[in-house]
Amino acid sequence: MASINEEFEVSKAFPPLEDLGRSGPCATMFLENSEVTSHTVTKSHQEAFVNPTSEVTEVHVLAVDDSVLDRKMIETLLRNSSYKVTTVDSGDKALEVLGIEGSLGLQFNISLIITDYCMPGMTGYDLLKRVKETSALKEIPVVIMSSENVPNRIQRCLEEGAKEFIMKPVKLTDVERLKLHISSPQMSCHVDQSSKLCNKRKFASEGCETQNTGRRTRPSGLTVVA
Amino acid sequence: MEVLRLQQQLIELTNSLFQEGFLDDQFTQLQMLQDANNPDFIQEVVTLFAEDSERILAELTKTLETEPIDFKRIDAYVHQFKGSSSSIGAQRVKAVCVDFRAYAETENREGCCQALQQIKQEFFLIKSKLEALLQLEQQILAAGGSLPVME
Numbered sequence: 536m537a538s539i540n541e542e543f544e545v546s547k548a549f550p551p552l553e554d555l556g557r558s559g560p561c562a563t564m565f566l567e568n569s570e571v572t573s574h575t576v577t578k579s580h581q582e583a584f585v586n587p588t589s590e591v592t593e594v595h596v597l598a599v600d601d602s603v604l605d606r607k608m609i610e611t612l613l614r615n616s617s618y619k620v621t622t623v624d625s626g627d628k629a630l631e632v633l634g635i636e637g638s639l640g641l642q643f644n645i646s647l648i649i650t651d652y653c654m655p656g657m658t659g660y661d662l663l664k665r666v667k668e669t670s671a672l673k674e675i676p677v678v679i680m681s682s683e684n685v686p687n688r689i690q691r692c693l694e695e696g697a698k699e700f701i702m703k704p705v706k707l708t709d710v711e712r713l714k715l716h717i718s719s720p721q722m723s724c725h726v727d728q729s730s731k732l733c734n735k736r737k738f739a740s741e742g743c744e745t746q747n748t749g750r751r752t753r754p755s756g757l758t759v760v761a
Numbered sequence: 762m763e764v765l766r767l768q769q770q771l772i773e774l775t776n777s778l779f780q781e782g783f784l785d786d787q788f789t790q791l792q793m794l795q796d797a798n799n800p801d802f803i804q805e806v807v808t809l810f811a812e813d814s815e816r817i818l819a820e821l822t823k824t825l826e827t828e829p830i831d832f833k834r835i836d837a838y839v840h841q842f843k844g845s846s847s848s849i850g851a852q853r854v855k856a857v858c859v860d861f862r863a864y865a866e867t868e869n870r871e872g873c874c875q876a877l878q879q880i881k882q883e884f885f886l887i888k889s890k891l892e893a894l895l896q897l898e899q900q901i902l903a904a905g906g907s908l909p910v911m912e
Contacts, residue, residue: 602813602841602844602845602848603809603813604806604809604810604813604845604848604849605844605845605848607805607806607809608806608848611794611799611802612794614798615794615796615798615799653840682840682843682844682847703844703847703848704787704790704847704848704850706787706790707790707793707794
């Protein structure tokens with residue numbers, strides 16, 4: 536059936552299908568041939584699925600990276616910060632999860648996308664553009680990761696609507712900061728606007744610096760041909 | 762006491778790896794992520810790194826042996842290797858990657874061959890040291906001790 540499942544790792548925090556009550560705005564999941572292993576369902580999780588009007592406290596992040604090691608890293612970092620995580624190894628797979636391609640009928644309620652920049656095929660920038668061009672997805676905050684400090688690249692991503700550009704290797708403090716980009720639905724417009732402004736101000740005043748002023752910048756004369 | 766001796770060995774080995782520049786503070790991040798929920802995290806990451814690196818090294822060797830040499834391909838693989846060594850905190854491997862990319866950029870065949878040899882050496886070195894570290898951890902846990910918390 537779907538070959539996507541070989542590379543498609545679903546967080547263990549998802550409840551078994553039979554535990555889902557009515558599907559609500561929080562998420563509708565159809566997992567075929569899923570590799571969801573046994574796990575426990577937390578009370579708040581149950582409430583989120585059974586009672587659509589209750590506040591969703593858990594955040595689901597979609598992480599995109601072609602490196603198996605980096606996927607392991609980002610998944611652990613995110614879970615450590617209490618996020619639910621789904622990892623995929625390409626922009627195409629990310630779009631499938633987000634429902635653009637919709638071929639597997641997979642739909643998740645993704646609150647944040649964190650993607651590597653340099654990937655074969657669709658780069659993180661291409662994925663960012665696709666997300667921002669899709670009305671159903673453009674409100675999802677997107678964060679780009681890269682191992683290279685290339686000012687043009689950073690600027691392009693921020694201008695295209697990325698919330699932040701994180702230098703690899705990603706640290707726990709970077710991941711904890713992601714919470715700032717995730718807003719409750721009622722506040723989404725207000726917070727997005729102000730954080731967008733914040734990004735631009737910081738970028739303008741600090742030149743090539745990324746948002747994390749504590750980070751040493753690594754000068755790079757090399758640009759990877761993605 | 763056996764556990765105490767093993768713990769001291771582990772501390773000494775870990776400290777020397779940092780002091781001699783084999784590992785940088787990214788490895789400390791990994792240690793912080795290993796906890797009760799993720800007891801085997803470092804083991805898993807080291808295994809992934811080893812497998813990924815061996816794959817890349819095989820590809821690099823093949824690419825350098827194929828005429829004409831595809832330097833862009835070399836650059837792409839070294840970029841991957843740089844990324845993964847950076848993620849695990851393997852500082853010396855990462856440093857060789859930087860030099861390697863410079864040689865690939867200038868299409869310096871001799872430089873690339875040398876860099877490949879060097880990277881293989883550094884990789885096998887860090888791999889064996891990390892394996893020793895993990896083995897000590899296993900021994901400590903098996904003897905009923907707990908892992909010392911690193912500064």
